Amino acid sequence: MQHRLLMIDDDLKNIKAVKGYLERCGYSLSVCQRVSEAIDILSKEEFALVLLDYHMPEIMGDVAASMIRDKFPNQKVAMLSCDLTRDAVKQSLRAGAVDFIEKSSSPEEILKRVQLYCERYDTLLKTIRKSSNRSKNENQKLIEGIGLIGQSSLMADLALRVKKLATVSDVSVLIRGESGTGKERIARALHELSPRRMKPFIAINCAAIPKELLESELFGHKKGSFTGAINDREGKFSAANGGTIFLDEIGDMPMELQSKLLRVLQERVVEPVGSTISKKIDVRILSATHKNLQTLVANGSFRADLMFRLNAVEVSIPALRDRLDDIEPLVEHFTEVFNKKYGKSKYFQRRTLEILRKYSWPGNVRELDNAIEKHLVECDDVVTPDDIELSLYQSSEVVPSETKLSKFEELQQKDKIEFIQKTIQQVGTKAEAARRLGIKPTHLQYILGSFK
Incomplete structure (x- = not known):
C-alpha cells in the first residue's frame, strides 16, 4: 500500500530532492510552501506523516506543529530541518513533533525514519475515511448503482x-x-x-x-x-x-x-x-x-x-454478519454523513474494524448506522478500540487493551516521562521501550532528561 506524506517547506531545491527520492521509494508526496496551505490540505486529507521545515516564512515550525496538533490531533508531524540547535529541537518536541530529522541526513536515514512512522501509522493511527486518490472497485460501483454502500x-x-x-x-x-x-x-x-x-x-x-x-x-x-x-x-x-x-x-x-x-x-x-x-x-x-x-x-x-x-x-x-467486507465502506459512508450533519471532522481508527467485524450486528446496517453516530458524537477526536462501547464486544475475542500504546502521542511532555518509565519497567530496557513506542532511543533519552 502506498503511504501518503505531506511536505511543508519553502526551499524548492530541498522539496525537489526529498520528493523525488521518497517517490522513487514508493511514497506519494503532496507539497506546499505555506503553513496556511497545509492546514487547508489537512482539513481534507489524512497523511501518514507530515514533514515540516522548522524555519518557515509565515511562522516558526514549532508554532506550525502546535497548530496542526490542535486542529488535527491524530496527525503526526516530524521536523525536517537544518537547524540543529538545542532550542529548535526542544521547542519542536514540546510542540508535539514526533521527531526532528536533520536535512543533512543521508537519504537512507530519512527513508528509515519515514518508514518507522508510516508503520506506526498503519498499526495505531490510520483512520477510516474517504480519499480522493482511491478509486472504487467494480463491486463498489455496482452496489452504488442501486443506491447502497458495500464492496462484498x-x-x-x-x-x-x-x-x-x-x-x-x-x-x-x-x-x-x-x-x-x-x-x-x-x-x-x-x-x-x-x-x-x-x-x-x-x-x-x-x-x-x-x-x-x-x-x-x-x-x-x-x-x-x-x-x-x-x-x-x-x-x-x-x-x-x-x-x-x-x-x-x-x-x-x-x-x-x-x-x-x-x-x-x-x-x-x-x-x-x-x-x-x-x-x-x-x-x-x-x-x-x-x-x-x-x-x-x-x-x-x-x-x-x-x-x-x-x-x-x-x-x-x-x-x-454474512458480508463483513461491507463494514469498512459503511463506516466510511456513515462517518462522512454524520460529520456533515454535525459540522465535525471525527473518524474511526482502522484498528476498530477488528472489533466491528466480530460483532454479530443483529440489527444489521441500521444498528451499525446508530452505533457510528453514537460513537462520533461521544468521542473527542478519533474513535479508538478503547472507545468502543463494551456491548459491541459480544461474541468477540477482541477485548479493550489495558494499556493504550497510542496514548503516548496524546500525552503532554511531562506525562510522557511516567509513561516511558512504566514501559521500560515492562520491557526491561530503554532501547526496547523506544522501539515499542516508535521513537528513537536518543529521542526517548532526550524526553527523560528534558524535565530534570
Whole structure:
C-alpha cells in the first residue's frame, strides 16, 4: 500500500530532492510552501506523516506543529530541518513533533525514519475515511448503482439481480431480509431503475397502521362509508397508478385484507371502502417481510395463493454478519454523513474494524448506522478500540487493551516521562521501550532528561 506524506517547506531545491527520492521509494508526496496551505490540505486529507521545515516564512515550525496538533490531533508531524540547535529541537518536541530529522541526513536515514512512522501509522493511527486518490472497485460501483454502500461479492451479486429485475417492470417481487438490511432501499432501486421511474413510488408499512385503518389507506374510501369519513379519499394503490407500490412487512397484513389484495394482484382493480365500483389500475407491486411466509401459511395466518402471487420473483438481502467486507465502506459512508450533519471532522481508527467485524450486528446496517453516530458524537477526536462501547464486544475475542500504546502521542511532555518509565519497567530496557513506542532511543533519552 502506498503511504501518503505531506511536505511543508519553502526551499524548492530541498522539496525537489526529498520528493523525488521518497517517490522513487514508493511514497506519494503532496507539497506546499505555506503553513496556511497545509492546514487547508489537512482539513481534507489524512497523511501518514507530515514533514515540516522548522524555519518557515509565515511562522516558526514549532508554532506550525502546535497548530496542526490542535486542529488535527491524530496527525503526526516530524521536523525536517537544518537547524540543529538545542532550542529548535526542544521547542519542536514540546510542540508535539514526533521527531526532528536533520536535512543533512543521508537519504537512507530519512527513508528509515519515514518508514518507522508510516508503520506506526498503519498499526495505531490510520483512520477510516474517504480519499480522493482511491478509486472504487467494480463491486463498489455496482452496489452504488442501486443506491447502497458495500464492496462484498454478495452485495455485488444482489445489485446485478436488482438491475435485471428492474427492467421487467410488471412482475411482482418479494424482498426478504432481516430488519435493518435495507429492504425499502432495494424496492426504491427496483423502481428507479425501471421504465416506471418517472411515475410515483409509494411505500406503506403494513405493520405500522391499525388494521381498521389499513384497508382505507390501501384502497381509499367513499364519503360516509364509516365514522370520520367526511370526504372521498384516494388510496395508496390509486396514488401509485402507473408507478410502484411497496408493501413493507406484508406478513403482518390481517387475513381479512389479504383476499382484497389478492384481487388487486389478479385483476388489477381496486374498490374503495363503501364503493361498489371498481377502478382499473396499472401498478407494480413490491412487498417485503422479515418473516417466513411459508411458516405463516402453515400456521394459517397467511394465504398460500397470495404468497404465490406476491412471490413471482424473490430477492434476498444478506445479513450484515454474512458480508463483513461491507463494514469498512459503511463506516466510511456513515462517518462522512454524520460529520456533515454535525459540522465535525471525527473518524474511526482502522484498528476498530477488528472489533466491528466480530460483532454479530443483529440489527444489521441500521444498528451499525446508530452505533457510528453514537460513537462520533461521544468521542473527542478519533474513535479508538478503547472507545468502543463494551456491548459491541459480544461474541468477540477482541477485548479493550489495558494499556493504550497510542496514548503516548496524546500525552503532554511531562506525562510522557511516567509513561516511558512504566514501559521500560515492562520491557526491561530503554532501547526496547523506544522501539515499542516508535521513537528513537536518543529521542526517548532526550524526553527523560528534558524535565530534570
